[in-house]
Amino acid sequence: MSDWQLRALNRNDAESYLAHWLALSGPVRYRCFGRIVSEAELHRLAETLVVEGRMLCGMFAPDGTLACVAQAFPCGDGCFELSFSVLPQWRGNGFARNAGERLCRMLGARGARELRLRCQRSNLPMRALAVCLGFDLSVRGDGLVGVRTLMRPGAGGLRADLAQASNQPGVPL
Structure with a gap:
């Protein structure tokens, strides 16, 4: 790989997905998952990387490292x-x-109507990301909940997004 690559994850990315999570410290994983996640559980998640309904997208560095994961x-x-x-x-x-x-x-192309996310109030990068992505944030207990309503993409965008979503074997469109 000579350049950064943003794409849907598939079964062939299980090892990169596992390496991504193992590279993060326990406290960072806690912030991501909202609970303690063991290495055994991370191995199980990687083994079932592609399951019906779940969608993953990742940014790969030129050296092949999975630098960023977005999951739905x-x-x-x-x-x-x-x-x-x-x-x-x-x-x-x-x-x-x-x-x-x-x-x-990709989710809009598959007919998703609403997206949600949760984070701790102290997670300023996630709060900024949620606002950037168009989520409406509200306080819930000691955290924040974001909600975004999706619109279906136009015809040209729909074709491209369906093609991207179809790169994920095992996930029906």
């Missing part, structure tokens, strides 16, 4: 919950924004 988990009724992770050495470069924008388009 279905929560029913056309709604998905998003989460993001960027390796420390690549934070502040707009990778989460780029991956988030791509993931939002």
Whole structure:
């Protein structure tokens, strides 16, 4: 790989996905998942990288390292919950924004109606990302909840986004 690459993740990316999460400290993983996540659980997540309904998008560095992960988990009724992770050495470069924008388009192409995300109030980078991606934020307990309603893309964008979403084997469109 000679350049940065932003694309949907597929089964072949399981090793890169696992390496991404293992490169993060326990406290950072806690902030991403909202709970303690063991290495055994990370291995299970990587083994089931592509499951029905779940969509993942990543930014790969020129050396093949998965620098950023944007994930969407279905929560029913056309709604998905998003989460993001960027390796420390690549934070502040707009990778989460780029991956988030791509993931939002892919989800819109698949008919998602609403996106949600959650973060701690103290997570200023995630708060800024949520606002940048068009989420409306509200305080819930000790955290923030973001909600964004999706619009279906136009015909040209729909074709491109469906093609990107179809790069993920095992995920029906």
